[in-house]
Every structure is written in structure tokens, then in C-alpha cells.
Amino acid sequence: MKGAQIIKTNEPLQVNELEQPKPQGNQVLLKVVASGVCHSDLHLWEGGYAGPKGVFMKVEDRGVKFPLTPGHEIAGTVESIGESVKEIQIGDKVLVYPWLGEGSCPACVSGEQNLCDSPRTLGIYQNGGYAQFVLIPDAKFLIKLDNLAFDSASSLACSGLTAYNAVKKAKPFGGLEKEHNIVIVGAGGLGLMGVQIAKAIYQSKITVLDVNDQKLAEARKLGADNVINSKEKPDVVKEIKDLTNGFGTDVVIDFVNNNFTSINSFNMLRKRGKMIMVGLFGGSMELNLPMIPLRGYTLTGAYTGTFGDLVELVGLASQGKVRTVIDKRFSLDQVNEALHDLKNGKIIGRAILNPN
Ligand SMILES: [Zn+2]
Ligand SMILES: [Zn+2]
Structure with missing residues (x-):
């Protein structure tokens, strides 16, 4: 499968041939239809955030490792499932909840895994959706999309x-x-x-x-x-x-x-x-x-939200009460162009990668 990787910060992302993962147990392999391009992807690519008095807060000091396939706003169809997956079937249209935690810290236990002490976010701490396929660690992080288009659903998972x-x-x-x-x-x-x-x-x-x-x-x-x-x-x-x-x-x-x-x-x-x-x-x-x-x-x-928040938001979007403003669509090969456009303020609303 093809995937775009940050090899080194501030250098163009490389679109490489990567090994396609095989889901086991509760895992799910998703064929990525839409992957939102987010400001946090820019921060990852630039390697950090501006802190006080010119201090640069490096993402690598916070556990990010390169090479990395970014992309945490992922919507797609289920390609294959592990042997223990029951509630999700091949072909289902789904949105991914990417803000995974390790499961046992106070934040995770209280349902706020988006603020986990040792986060495992897809596209930040593990490979994400700037690729043709992405491995989801557990089917329970998927939300079925009934009447929502993939492109507009994807950014609900982050900006939304x-x-x-x-x-x-x-x-x-x-x-x-x-x-x-x-x-x-x-x-x-x-x-x-x-x-x-x-x-x-x-x-x-x-x-x-x-x-x-x-x-x-x-x-x-x-x-x-x-x-x-x-x-x-x-x-x-x-x-x-x-x-x-x-x-x-x-x-x-x-x-x-x-x-x-x-x-x-x-x-x-x-x-x-x-x-x-x-x-x-x-x-x-x-x-x-x-x-x-x-x-x-x-x-x-406020930083992202809980799985329950995302279920509620998908509900509002399904009723037509919120819609995502999609500005531009890019292929996987145009990933650097997409990031540059975002960086230069040329995107109103959202830019979407369509990797397949
Ligand atoms: Zn984001
Ligand atoms: Zn945790």
C-alpha cells in the first residue's frame, strides 16, 4: 500500500510503498477514503509548538517518533477484520475515533482518553490515515456513518x-x-x-x-x-x-x-x-x-474530546445541524501541496486527502 510519511521534520513528506497491516483479534483494517489535513499535522511536520519566550516545544520530546504516517481524521470502509471483531463488518462505512489512550490512567478510566498521560493517538503516536489503509487497534473505536459523506465526516474526528x-x-x-x-x-x-x-x-x-x-x-x-x-x-x-x-x-x-x-x-x-x-x-x-x-x-x-462526544457530534451532523466546510481535495501524491496550502492560509474550512 502507499502511505505518506514524515521522515524528518520540515522535509517534504515521502510517499512510500509500505507493508499493508493484517488485522488480528479486535483489530480492523480500514481502506481510507478521506483523511483530513489538520493544523496539528503541520505542527508535527514542523516538529513542535511555539512556547513562551521563543521556546520551541518539540513533539519528539513528547513521545512522537519518525518516520510517521500522519493523519488522525480518518473515514473509510472496512477492508478486513480480526477474528474477534463482532460489531463491525467488512464494507461498513465508518469514522475513526483516533484519540486513543493506554487505557489505565485517571483520564482513560474516566472516559477522557483524549487526555491520556501516555497517548496512543493514531496519526501522531502511531501510523495514521495519510495512507491507502490504516490499522485500527480495536473495532470499538469506529463509529458507523449512515448518511454522511466520508469527506465531510472525516474532520468531525478532530476539528469538529x-x-x-x-x-x-x-x-x-x-x-x-x-x-x-x-x-x-x-x-x-x-x-x-x-x-x-x-x-x-x-x-x-x-x-x-x-x-x-x-x-x-x-x-x-x-x-x-x-x-x-x-x-x-x-x-x-x-x-x-x-x-x-x-x-x-x-x-x-x-x-x-x-x-x-x-x-x-x-x-x-x-x-x-x-x-x-x-x-x-x-x-x-x-x-x-x-x-x-x-x-x-x-x-x-479544550483539546479534542471523548468517544461519547464524537458519537453525539456525528448525530448532529447526521441530522444536518452541522456541516463541514470542505475547501479542497488532494490525492496522496499531492500531500506536500496540501500542507503548504494549509500553512499559507489558502484553505478555508478543510483540506481532504483522498488516498485511494
Ligand atoms: Zn486534527
Ligand atoms: Zn491513559
Whole structure:
């Protein structure tokens, strides 16, 4: 089978002939129909994340080993199954839950294996979906797709799931749903998904910030009540206060979360406000510490989500309540082009690899 591998960070991925795995026990071999191209794949390829004060946090220090076949947003058809697999059959159309844990740490035991102490994520810590076939360690990590197309389903497993988890954390305090404000920073794949999910599960007012009018127009189409171009109106804190009778927003979900956005996100919070940090663009933020107790803020993060979250999200997508914005499709041989386009901001919504 053909698979694209990161051999060394920052060097072009190589499309190589790889050995096709044979499933045993509870394992499943999946023929990959769609594999989403994600910002985390860029971070893997670049070898890490920007930390505070120019420190580079290397993925290899966090257990990633190269060569690696990336790709954690995988949808496809079941090609073959191990002898113990019962609930999944050859030919089933499925989406993969890729955020695997080792199964016994506190996070895994409580169902949050996406935050496992020793993660085994497909496409990050073991080979993933930038290939014609991928081995799934257990059939229980597969979710059947009834009426969803593979391309649009694939990114539910990551950007969709992360957005879903973040928006769940934005739940309004009881009673005043219609006066509840959620600001979404960044209208990329995650932000656009976040807008739809928030619209599907809450009555809150949604305001979206971005620097790109085309992306903001898309956010508006998907249900945003207000959009603000923060390049044209850089004092976004004032803009948000103006929209909220001077109070600020109840929740901000920062899908960018870098040096510039984070401090604005913090400063636009209303009393009892919640800042949910999602983006991995990196950097640091200087906090006005007394503000946190005096105004009762909550600062939290959201990274992917649980298997149960993904089942719920697939349900919302199947009902047509959220849809993925697919921008471009690439063959496996065009993998480097796909990553470059993503890196250069040329992708609105999602880029998908179709390896077969
Ligand atoms: Zn991803
Ligand atoms: Zn664990």
C-alpha cells in the first residue's frame, strides 16, 4: 500500500510503498477514503509548538517518533477484520475515533482518553490515515456513518470534536440563554464548526472575530449573529463591549490563542466570564492576576474530546445541524501541496486527502 510519511521534520513528506497491516483479534483494517489535513499535522511536520519566550516545544520530546504516517481524521470502509471483531463488518462505512489512550490512567478510566498521560493517538503516536489503509487497534473505536459523506465526516474526528468539546464548555448559566454571549475568535475550520455547534445547541448570541472577510462571510452564512474584522477594527475589546452594553462577553472561545488574541480574549470577559483556549498557534500571555478572583473568571482549555462526544457530534451532523466546510481535495501524491496550502492560509474550512 502507499502511505505518506514524515521522515524528518520540515522535509517534504515521502510517499512510500509500505507493508499493508493484517488485522488480528479486535483489530480492523480500514481502506481510507478521506483523511483530513489538520493544523496539528503541520505542527508535527514542523516538529513542535511555539512556547513562551521563543521556546520551541518539540513533539519528539513528547513521545512522537519518525518516520510517521500522519493523519488522525480518518473515514473509510472496512477492508478486513480480526477474528474477534463482532460489531463491525467488512464494507461498513465508518469514522475513526483516533484519540486513543493506554487505557489505565485517571483520564482513560474516566472516559477522557483524549487526555491520556501516555497517548496512543493514531496519526501522531502511531501510523495514521495519510495512507491507502490504516490499522485500527480495536473495532470499538469506529463509529458507523449512515448518511454522511466520508469527506465531510472525516474532520468531525478532530476539528469538529474539538469545537464540540469547547462549545460544550461554553454552556450558559441557567435561565438567561438569550442574553448569553459567546465570542468565537478565528473563523478557520474549527471556528466555523464552533459557530454551527453553538447555534445547534444554544440560543446564545454568537460573535465571530477574524482578519479575513471571506471567512467572516462564511461564519455569517453559518449563523453568526455578528462578525468583526479585527484587522479593520483592532480594538476588539471595545467592539465586544459595545455589543454587550459595556459588560463584555460571557464566554470567549479562542481558536487562535496566540500572543495577540489571548490578551484581547481575556480582556473582553464579563464578570463570571469563561475563556476557553483551543488554538495551538502558541506564545504566552501576561495576566492581570487580581482580575481573575475579583471578576470570578474561569480559564480553561479544550483539546479534542471523548468517544461519547464524537458519537453525539456525528448525530448532529447526521441530522444536518452541522456541516463541514470542505475547501479542497488532494490525492496522496499531492500531500506536500496540501500542507503548504494549509500553512499559507489558502484553505478555508478543510483540506481532504483522498488516498485511494
Ligand atoms: Zn486534527
Ligand atoms: Zn491513559
